[in-house]
Amino acid sequence: MSATLNHIGLPRDAYKGAATTLCAGCGHNSITNHMIKALYELGIEPHRLAKMSGIGCSSKTPAYFVESAHGFNGVHGRMPSLTTGAQLANRQLIMLGVSGDGDTASIGLGQFLHMIRRNVDCTYIIEDNGTYGLTKGQFSATADLGSVQKKGAVNTFQPIDPCAVALTLGCSFVARSFSGDGKQVVPLIKAAIAHRGTAIIDIISPCVTFNDHDGSTKSYSWVKDHEESIADVSFIPFFEEVHVDYEPGTIRDVELHDGSHIVLKKLGEDHDPTDRRAAMRVIEEGRAAGHLVTGLLYLDTTMDDFATTEQIPQRPLKDLGEGELRPTRDQFAQVMSEFA
Amino acid sequence: MTQHIINDLTIQAATVNGSGSQTANLVLTRAIFHMGIPVAPKNVFPSNIEGLPTWYQLRVTQEGHMARSDKVDILVAFNPSTWRQDLKTVRPGGVVIHEEVFSTADVRSDVIYYPVPFSKLAKAKIQNDTLRKQLTNMIYVGVVAGVLGIPLEALEHGVKRQFLTKPKAVQVNVDAIKIGHDYWQDNFSKQDPYRLEPMTGIVEGKVLVEGNQAAALGALMGGVTVAAWYPITPSSSVCENLIAYSERFRTDSKTGEKLISIVQAEDELAAVGMAIGAGWAGARAMTSTSGPGISLMAEFVGLGYYAEVPVVIFDIQRIGPSTGLPTRTSQADVAFAFSLSHGDTRHIVLLPGTVEECYEFARDAFDYADRFQTPVFMLSDLDLGMNLWMTPEFKYPEKPFDRGKVLAKADLERLAGEWGRYRDVDGDGVTYRTLPGTDHPAAGYFTRGSGHDEFARYTESAEAYAQNMDRLARKLETARHTLPAPIVDEGTGSSTGLIAFGSTHAAVLEAREALAAAGKPVDYLRLRALPLSDEVAAFVSRHERVYVVEQNRDGQVYDLVRLALPAHLVDRVRSIRHYNGQPIPAVAITEPLLQTEGVPA
Structure with a gap:
């Protein structure tokens, strides 16, 4: 019996990458598996995928999925600018950026903000463990105030919350999740890819080596004990029919640009994901209560993405030749006459 | 009165930044150019929006010299705060056109004064309150025209050309020029020897272009489709001109669709990052900046080199280090650009020496970047980039893109x-x-x-x-x-040679004429790219002494040349350096060279 194929006829193995070189038990490896599952189930054509990253443990992971796709592991904190440029060169590419908390919230904070501001069509996954793994355990800017380092040092600074920052800037897709919660992460990744614009998913992804101890708020046990999902997320791709058989009033259904749907089933208090102020309140209230609020926090499907704002054509700029790009001889002669 | 001095003079207008004086300067430039007389304008402006002193030097020569002159023949003094200082720059026997209220007590008696009540004339004769300040500058154009004999027809052409997109402004400016011209005729008789007369032979077929505009046109013809930049003097006009060209030639007038994206980035790191991302994805991509931006781009350029991504980087050099003098010129980024980034790196650096090369090299830079899959630097400078230069018209490219x-x-x-x-x-x-x-x-x-x-x-x-x-x-x-190979001129048969590059070229051309006239002709090799061509060592081997002329303190290319030579040739090379932020004049080459060569100047 051959392997099950997705709707473009590829097996799950077509979405695998090189073997991971991260620590056994690293949250990032789980996210890699969620990514493979999401891309396989969505039926993404590997040649259209561009895997982008900066520097750090997280930024190594694009090598570990969809080996046949192009990937670009750039410089620290600068994934957004590379992604922006690549998207302009070829807006048919599906941009998938993987970053970390150091890469995003410290060295790359500026580029993170400006990518959101432009609404570059890109899925931006933050593998957030609150620590610098490759350099052996320093705090990152997402570490919570009072969080304790492995050797006992206490973090004395306020955390930067990538989701709160993204919301402030009017990011068109903001979600938070936990690497151990595949049921939530996978549909969120799918929705982020289907969304046209910058889609931020801050995924708490524990570092088993440097930040998985008591006193850390990014450990497996802390996150498991404190995760508060605001809604069950399911994703219905454009090539499947929508079947909704929930009680009226218990779900919210948002249609994305490509005709797919994200369906949110209410768990506790109803959260309207199109209400930015409500999203801010949910984050703030969660923080005050000591919870990690997860789920789709905010979504705006009406905003133009950057390539649309720039008014570039759907066909890739990279494919244009001199016939289209050079002014004619007459136009050139006109320019020369204006210099006289 | 002594002999006339015809078509050989330098006008220096000392004005206040932000007062509209640049328009008047350009009208004067275009009027003189229209008479068939070669012009070489240099704008010396402050890093300021309004209020600080600014100078515009307009050099006119029968020969078509385009380097800066260090002598002022005619001063137009509009700025009270620099009046005393400006007066010192005028050569003996020169002309001083000044605002009447400036005191000439206890000042030089070896110059000719034409005091003009500019403010009073403006108040009395210009009815338009909002434009009075700008139009006052036009009055000076009229006075200069009177002194030098510039015909009204040429002035009208200058105004029309300057207000190409605002034809309504033409008449009011021409009227202001006439106010000055009439005042000159009614109040003065000519006491100075300077005159302008229509001529033929040099400017026919030539146009006036700024290097940055030429570079933008080159990038457009070279097929750039993604440009990312962060505003910085003196490079901003590269992308600003590219935006203007793109609106004309890359935008569908019906749908608004654009066959280019020009992004104002959040900083130079993002600018070069976007360009590298676009180059990686297959677009012809560029960024444009100046020294401080190049410093910020260092890490990304190393990535471009090592990961082998095509990208074109325009560095319109200003003088550093650090913020330096943001509105002054230099050639001091050469060594840095050549090996930008940590680790072992070497880059292709194009060194345009004329505005025509700004166009051609900018266009061809995209072929080099694609062909060699690496960052390519276009190293221009403020003098070349932001001043108008006489040039033959540019040629339409005959070759298709080389995508490598x-x-x-x-x-x-x-x-x-x-x-x-x-x-x-x-x-x-x-x-x-x-x-x-x-x-x-x-x-x-x-x-x-x-x-x-x-x-x-x-x-x-x-x-x-x-x-x-x-x-x-x-x-x-x-x-x-x-x-691009070096251009070598060994026609003099001299045992002495010069090596130069970039905007220094103009001063070298003039210096060679002066040296030949002084009985010391010199050969010339003009570098047009790094890494150095083998031609350099061959040129040195054929000469007893070779002077490397450049606009930086440390002799950066002098060092590169010596490193490229076999040991027995190293001692033949000397260094001539100019680094005060002003474009190099010919005399900065002739004086040290004649001194070293033991020829009395």
């Missing part, structure tokens, strides 16, 4: 998917790449700034690292033989 070694789907099928991104199959150090989006299962590879093998896989292998670095050196060696 790119494997498309059909190529990969032919190769049965057997290829290595960094495998040197042709032996020239230049490997094949695929672009993202290529629909073949073997097309994808992982681009990284960390160690990689021939198949773009991560490796820390000592052997693979060294082999790759050797190949990169080989690639640059291949490039070296195809870059």
Whole structure:
């Protein structure tokens, strides 16, 4: 019996990458598996995928999925600018950026903000463990105030919350999740890819080596004990029919640009994901209560993405030749006459 | 009165920044150019929006010299705060046109004064309150026209040309010029020897262009489709001109669709990052900046070099270090740009010496970047980039784009998917790449700034690292033989030679004429690219002494030249350096050279 194929006829193995070189038990490896599952189930054509990253443990992971796709592991904190440029060169590419908390919230904070501001069509996954793994355990800017380092040092600074920052800037897709919660992460990744614009998913992804101890708020046990999902997320791709058989009033259904749907089933208090102020309140209230609020926090499907704002054509700029790009001889002669 | 001095003079207008004086200066320039007289304007402006002193130097020569002159023949003094200082710059016997209220008590008696009540005239004769300040500058144009004999027809042409897009403004400006011209005729008789007379022979077929505008046109013709930049003087006008051209030639007037994206980035790191991202994805991509931006781009440029991504980087040099003098020129980024970034790096650096080369090199830079899959620097400077230069009209390109070694789907099928991104199959150090989006299962590879093998896989292998670095050196060696070759003029048969590059060229041309007249003719090699051509060592070997002339303190290219020479030739090379932020005048070459050569100046 051959392997099950997705709707473009590829097996799950077509979405695998090189073997991971991260620590056994690293949250990032789980996210890699969620990514493979999401891309396989969505039926993404590997040649259209561009895997982008900066520097750090997280930024190594694009090598570990969809080996046949192009990937670009750039410089620290600068994934957004590379992604922006690549998207302009070829807006048919599906941009998938993987970053970390150091890469995003410290060295790359500026580029993170400006990518959101432009609404570059890109899925931006933050593998957030609150620590610098490759350099052996320093705090990152997402570490919570009072969080304790492995050797006992206490973090004395306020955390930067990538989701709160993204919301402030009017990011068109903001979600938070936990690497151990595949049921939530996978549909969120799918929705982020289907969304046209910058889609931020801050995924708490524990570092088993440097930040998985008591006193850390990014450990497996802390996150498991404190995760508060605001809604069950399911994703219905454009090539499947929508079947909704929930009680009226218990779900919210948002249609994305490509005709797919994200369906949110209410768990506790109803959260309207199109209400930015409500999203801010949910984050703030969660923080005050000591919870990690997860789920789709905010979504705006009406905003133009950057390539649309720039008014570039759907066909890739990279494919244009001199016939289209050079002014004619007459136009050139006109320019020369204006210099006289 | 002594002999007339015809078509050989330098006018210096000392005005206040932000007062509209630049328009008047340009009208005067275009009027004189319209008479068939060669012009060489230099704008010396402050890093300021309004209020600080600014100077515009307009040099006129029968020969067509385009370097800055260090002598002022005619001063137009509009700025009370620099009046005393400006007066000192005028050569004995020169002319001083000044605002009447400026005191001439206790000042020089060896110059000719034409005091004009500019403010009073403006108040009495210009009815338009909002434009009075700007139009006052036009009055000075009229006075200068009176002194030098510039016909009204030429002035009208200058105004029309300057207000090409605002024809309504023409008459009011012409009227203001007439106010000055009438005042001159009614109140003065000519006491000075300077005159302008229509001439033929040099300016026919020539146009006036700024290097940055030429570079923008070159980039447009070179097929740039993604440009990312962060505003910085003196490079901003590269992308501003590109925006203007793109609106005309790359925008569908009905749909608004654009065949280019020009992004104002959040900083220079993002600007070069976007350009590299676009270059990686297959677009012809560029960024444009000046010294401080180049410093910020260093890390990304190393990635471009090591991961082998095509990108064109315009560096319109200003004088550093640090913020330096943001509105003054230099050639002091050469060594830095050549080896920008940590680790062993070397880059292709194009050195345009004329505005025509600003156009041609900007256009061809995209071919070099694609051909050699590496960052290419276009090293211009403020003098070349922001001043108007006389130039022959540019030529329409006859060649199609050279997109370099790119494997498309059909190529990969032919190769049965057997290829290595960094495998040197042709032996020239230049490997094949695929672009993202290529629909073949073997097309994808992982681009990284960390160690990689021939198949773009991560490796820390000592052997693979060294082999790759050797190949990169080989690639640059291949490039070296195809870059614009030096232009060598050994027609003098002299045992002395000059080496120069970039905007220094104009001063060298003039200096060579002066040196020949002084009985010391010199040969000339003009560099047009780095890494250095073999021609340099050959040129040195044919001369007893070779002077490297450049606009930086440390003799950066002098050092590069000496490093490239065999030991027995090193001592033949001397250095002439000019680094005060003002464009180099010919005398900065002739004086030290004649002194060293023992020829009385």
